[in-house]
Amino acid sequence: MVGKDIVAELNEAIKRKGLVMKVSALVNDTVGTLAAGRYVDNDTIVAVILGTGTNAAYIEHVHAIPKWHVHLPKSADMIINMEWGNFKSGHLPLTEFDQALDAESLNPGEQIYEKLTSGMYMGEIVRRILLRMAQEAALFGDHTPPKLETPYILKTFHMLMMHHDTSSDLKTVSLKLKEILGIESTSRKTRKLVVEVCEVVARRGARLAAAGIYGILKKLDRVTCSADKPRSVIAVDGGVYKYYTFFGQCMESTLRDMLGEEVASSIVIKPVDDGSGIGAALLAASYSQYLQDDEILA
Secondary structure, eight states: OTTSOHHHHHHHHHHHTTOOOOOOOOOOHHHHHHHHHHHHOTTEEEEEEESSSEEEEEEEEGGGOTTOOSOOOTTSEEEEEOOGGGOOOTTSOOOHHHHHHHHTSSSTTSSHHHHHHSTTTHHHHHHHHHHHHHHHHOTTSSSOOGGGGSTTOSOHHHHHHHHTOOSTTOHHHHHHHHHHHOOOOOOHHHHHHHHHHHHHHHHHHHHHHHHHHHHHHHHTTOSSOOTTOOOEEEEEESHHHHHOHHHHHHHHHHHHHHHOHHHHTTEEEEEOTTHHHHHHHHHHHHHHHHHHHHHHHO
């Protein structure tokens, strides 16, 4: 598909199947979430996906896009799909666990930011840390649990369930260690250490996600105080943000700290359920309306 019009190719494939259907627009989940957020609240300028993967999109003035060389859209604005999961910098806090995960992944050297912040990888980072603690500090006894050596056996969903365990004896942690890793018995002290590892990994991911959002707001000149500072809404979707309560709260508090209370008062983070599906439908509908208006003018 490189260099080809994907929508045209998809329409041709649909036609070959004899389906009475036409694709109006091809939209990724982040752009869809931005469209859904904008439909509900016209102050929405950024969308962020925090799920299995992560990405962000924002609304930019066309004049600020050096690569834009064709006719200007009527609004003079353009959606920028950042693909920020592929951000890579020497400033990112990579540990030996992150470096090993990256080296053994299907795409070494790519999606580094995503490997620090997304649901695909946070559980795996926790597993790698627990494995090292089991091997070097006998965290789970004299022998390392064999299942703990299985890559990606510990999902971020399992991680959040253990992290959210508020029972006095950390019963859920004990249950998950047994179900997933085959660890029959653990002390409360060991279970508490597991929760602390989950918290460290989640806190880092959440703070990095907040830093990414701050970077977008800074690019849009929304991080300084002024009397006429406009309201800025950030639409967020994705399972990590939706279900990992600690992650979402930590991200939001970190962003407030970075912005300062005065600026933070004009920044709103708004959850958008099924933003990608709703946004895609809205964009298809608006494009259909655009075509109809063009036909009338013609």
